[in-house]
Amino acid sequence: MLTAEKNERLTRVGPGTPMGELLRRYWWPIATHDMATRVPVKRRLLGEDLVLYRDGSGTVGLLAEQCPHRRAALWLGCTEDVGLRCGYHGWRFDADGRCLEQPGEPADSTFKDRIRATSYPVQELGGLVFAYLGPQPAPELPRYDLFVWDDAWRDIGHAYPRPQADGRCRAFPRDRSHRHSAAGAAAHGGRHAVRLPQPAYRGRTHPRKRSAIAERQGL
Numbered sequence: 001m002l003t004a005e006k007n008e009r010l011t012r013v014g015p016g017t018p019m020g021e022l023l024r025r026y027w028w029p030i031a032t033h034d035m036a037t038r039v040p041v042k043r044r045l046l047g048e049d050l051v052l053y054r055d056g057s058g059t060v061g062l063l064a065e066q067c068p069h070r071r072a073a074l075w076l077g078c079t080e081d082v083g084l085r086c087g088y089h090g091w092r093f094d095a096d097g098r099c100l101e102q103p104g105e106p107a108d109s110t111f112k113d114r115i116r117a118t119s120y121p122v123q124e125l126g127g128l129v130f131a132y133l134g135p136q137p138a139p140e141l142p143r144y145d146l147f148v149w150d151d152a153w154r155d156i157g158h159a160y161p162r163p164q165a166d167g168r169c170r171a172f173p174r175d176r177s178h179r180h181s182a183a184g185a186a187a188h189g190g191r192h193a194v195r196l197p198q199p200a201y202r203g204r205t206h207p208r209k210r211s212a213i214a215e216r217q218g219l
């Protein structure tokens with residue numbers, strides 16, 4: 001049986017923890033392609049709260065959830081042609097975390113040049129958005145065949161962990177790679193141990209919806 005210390009060491013995945021540092025050497029799926037829209041969404045990966053969005057130019061950005069100014073939640077902001085604008089005082093950030101605009105500052109102020117939001121690289125592949133939270137340079141995102149086959153059906157659903165009363169996670173529906181592993185727990189915040197005797201599935205995607213997805217992906 002694991003000691004409390006070993007258990008702590010193996011299950012904590014936040015920044016600065018041994019497992020967190022290890023897992024930050026990999027790309028992680030953080031959303032499906034259709035979740036990255038002009039409406040920012042909250043995501044949680046490896047114990048970090050993040051905001052994912054797609055701006056008007058089509059660039060997908062992933063920033064730390066809290067604005068570097070007064071810590072407002074950036075997912076309450078709005079996307080612009082370039083970047084994401086905080087809903088509190090209107091600072092605007094691009095996908096690299098650069099501050100592009102500070103409406104409350106004089107026009108000739110250079111204050112924005114010294115401000116940086118925490119940002120992470122993202123890549124879209126095979127209908128998913130992958131994020132890398134580790135040190136640079138980032139490794140190449142593996143182009144596994146199921147992500148790049150051009151003559152395949154990709155049936156991508158959304159999976160939401162459902163914490164039970166005991167704090168455990170019941171299932172990651174439709175997520176075969178994570179269903180039986182702790183990786184799913186890590187990817188979704190690292191809080192839950194996975195115990196899945198009876199995985200719960202949502203119904204299969206309706207064929208019409210599948211063809212719409214395939215059409216969108218140009219298959």
Ligand code: FES
Nearest residue numbers: 067069070086089
């Ligand atoms: S808190 Fe975001 S701009 Fe002030």
